[in-house]
């Protein structure tokens with residue numbers, strides 16, 4: 001019996017105890033989701049309505065209307081003919097290969113996820129930049145969000161809200177929001193101390209300092225965060241399709257299980273095309289609106 | 300007359316989380332390094348007491364790390380003191396709450412920064428108008444006023460540029476215009492010209508002096524450059540390790556340095572370029588005001604020198620020699636020239652002439668040169684000897700330790 005001491009064998013907890021703990025936690029969470037699931041779902045209702053409305057809008061509008069609007073936005077943001085033409089070409093190819101509808105679905109969910117991430121992420125980032133305490137609490141949470149395998153937090157989300165668009169959006173936002181938070185915090189902390197002092201010296205309130213100095217000067221960094229957030233959201237589309245988010249992810253998932261290489265490749269390429277478009281447009285927009293920032297900081 | 304506007308009393312600043320608990324050590328006179336080693340707290344300012352007068356340019360000078368920036372940031376409380384009072388007129392700045400402090404900063408003080416502190420995303424005009432924008436002044440007034448100040452600093456037409464498109468000197472003019480645009484009566488300038496190259500710096504100094512001649516602000520000017528301090532300062536305070544070494548007029552600092560630290564600073568200064576005739580001159584003497592020749596001769600015989608300065612209705616006329624007066628007295632009244640006719644018009648210098656310019660005049664003149672203001676007022680005489688004494692003195696100590704050596708101690 002001596003050979004079975006804790007020296008040779010890791011002192012594990014009794015199997016029965018472990019099962020009991022799992023059962024207790026799972027049971028508690030199941031009870032929680034049974035009793036509060038509906039309430040929580042109701043909270044997300046407005047989001048669902050918006051998602052459905054937006055997806056319908058993209059799907060029911062004639063393709064050339066959607067294309068015109070998208071190209072208009074691209075040109076407005078980037079002022080680049082080359083980029084706009086590239087976008088036209090990609091969308092025509094996507095439509096020609098029969099992926100128009102899925103692309104519209106993906107675009108709608110990505111747009112909503114991005115807007116939601118920005119709306120939550122920037123204020124949280126600002127809060128982190130202002131309070132070291134908030135920072136020390138939020139940073140480990142972000143670390144968890146970024147390293148925890150997405151499948152793990154899909155489980156409680158699905159248990160709570162079932163399968164569908166809203167849990168999909170929540171999963172994508174959890175996965176994609178850390179960069180915008182981190183880079184908002186970083187950007188604000190990196191703002192030239194003297195410029196901030198100048199604002200204070202002229203009697204600007206904290207709110208005025210935020211709007212007139214901190215956010216504008218942090219904007220290049222924040223934009224880099226938004227850009228990364230969009231990229232991560234797109235990468236999450238395939239995983240989100242596992243819990244019923246329709247779009248380009250589903251055919252990819254189907255291709256994996258059925259070994260349809262070409263179908264997977266085409267849909268994958270469509271995701272890549274969307275990613276490049278979002279990336280280039282947001283970067284061109286950032287460059288265009290911030291061209292005065294660089295020089296003076298070096299001076 | 301001199302009217303005190305800012306009074307600083309017993310000001311201490313200790314950097315660190317438990318500043319108050321370190322204060323007793325500071326008050327016991329323990330050194331900055333000891334306190335840092337023992338507690339990890341940096342002593343920024345140590346018992347500062349100052350009075351700054353309305354309308355003067357008050358310069359604070361010291362080596363890097365001596366606490367200059369820390370001191371100036373206390374005036375508008377960008378830094379909060381650990382102990383002490385900062386009175387501006389009848390307001391104790393330390394006691395103001397957040398709202399009052401903002402109001403105070405908007406109306407009473409503006410600030411110019413070493414690296415300009417301009418907002419790169421705003422046009423030059425918007426930068427100048429920033430103080431007004433913060434106050435909620437309407438757009439049209441803001442624009443009018445800002446472009447007026449841009450004109451004043453010589454940047455008319457640059458309003459729509461961005462700071463990054465301007466040179467360093469131009470950017471600091473924008474900084475200056477921004478400071479003037481709020482009409483605050485106190486101007487804080489933290490090494491405002493230190494980042495500029497020498498030529499531009501001296502231009503900016505001239506511009507500041509010229510503007511001050513019109514605006515009569517109270518200016519607190521930080522610099523680590525003694526030449527700059529002497530050039531623009533009405534009074535100078537010298538800071539070392541957070542303590543004041545000396546406060547005084549430029550010539551006091553130059554001629555009577557209070558300790559080795561100040562001494563090391565002033566040693567390399569070219570006195571001839573800084574000191575003025577009025578500092579070196581001897582009190583007025585040998586002044587003939589009478590019209591009567593005999594009377595004049597009697598006065599001159601009583602003096603040691605054989606020449607005198609002639610004044611008529613308080614205006615300086617020239618020099619006469621005793622010999623010439625004696626000759627004139629010998630002539631009959633009708634033919635005798637008046638003192639006025641005899642006065643040889645010689646060179647004069649003005650009270651604010653620097654010695655460098657006064658030197659050739661003094662050397663060429665046969666007699667000590669009278670110091671006479673533009674309005675003809677006689678305030679003293681400048682002799683070759685006095686000048687030699689003052690100027691030679693500055694070279695005697697050149698072999699002493701340099702400023703860096705003393706700072707390193």
Ligand SMILES: Nc1ncnc2c1ncn2[C@@H]1O[C@H](COP(=O)(O)OP(=O)(O)O)[C@@H](O)[C@H]1O
Nearest residue numbers: 314341342343362363364365366367368369370
């Ligand atoms: N925020 C701070 N925290 C800790 N120490 C500081 C801080 N600011 C300044 N100090 C210290 O106070 C001293 C004076 O600094 P400063 O006022 O910037 O000097 P100067 O402007 O004369 O170069 C230095 O020793 C510096 O290390």
Ligand SMILES: [Mg+2]
Nearest residue numbers: 367368369490
């Ligand atoms: Mg400094």
